[in-house]
């Protein structure tokens with residue numbers, strides 16, 4: 475079995491008796507990009523927090539077939555791109571310090587030339603390295619958050635709504651970036667942006683009120699949606715595109 479991440483019979487409640495997540499079952503193969511689509515409040519970020527071991531849950535999550543709560547160096551293998559790029563970055567840090575923070579925390583080898591090569595690849599100009607993060611544009615901050623996530627060479631990257639804070643032009647470059655990242659890591663991407671998911675994902679799960687109501691390969695879901703909520707999501711996206719023509 476070459477599934478990198480397996481979520482099995484996962485339940486989450488914050489208050490006794492009320493489940494926010496119910497019987498979640500997802501498996502993601504190594505190298506795959508999985509997109510979790512769903513309306514706001516359906517439980518997507520809560521599931522990401524479970525996978526990141528930030529909150530307790532009932533059920534099972536396996537990474538490389540090992541329960542995640544038993545993996546000592548789990549943070550080395552799994553990194554996170556938050557919805558708000560600034561939520562985990564000190565705005566007064568210089569870019570070079572913000573980018574190298576994760577490798578310092580994990581005591582990994584640090585080489586400035588590697589960082590320069592990496593940021594060029596991500597599309598950040600080298601001359602920004604000495605600028606404070608708070609002076610950067612929204613698109614640049616998003617790239618910094620992406621760089622922080624990939625610099626530790628994680629096996630799995632979890633991204634929560636990576637296109638929500640960028641404009642339409644940047645959305646395209648973000649999807650190109652994700653396609654690049656996918657060459658080296660498995661991706662778990664939360665989004666309500668169907669067009670973005672179409673560009674980057676291999677497998678899709680549709681979340682509705684805390685349950686995965688449909689899951690499968692991209693082509694299957696887009697060509698033959700079965701659940702009414704999936705159909706509604708696809709119809710809404712089509713209508714939005716028509717309005718913008």
Ligand SMILES: Nc1ncnc2c1ncn2[C@@H]1O[C@H](COP(=O)(O)OP(=O)(O)O)[C@@H](O)[C@H]1O
Pocket residue numbers: 488494512513514515516517518519520521
């Ligand atoms: N810490 C918490 N305590 C209580 N309820 C929470 C907490 N975090 C999230 N929720 C609730 O869980 C539900 C799902 O939230 P969330 O996972 O953020 O949804 P999404 O990311 O899909 O928008 C919401 O009803 C939200 O109010």
Ligand SMILES: [Mg+2]
Pocket residue numbers: 518519520634
């Ligand atoms: Mg969310």
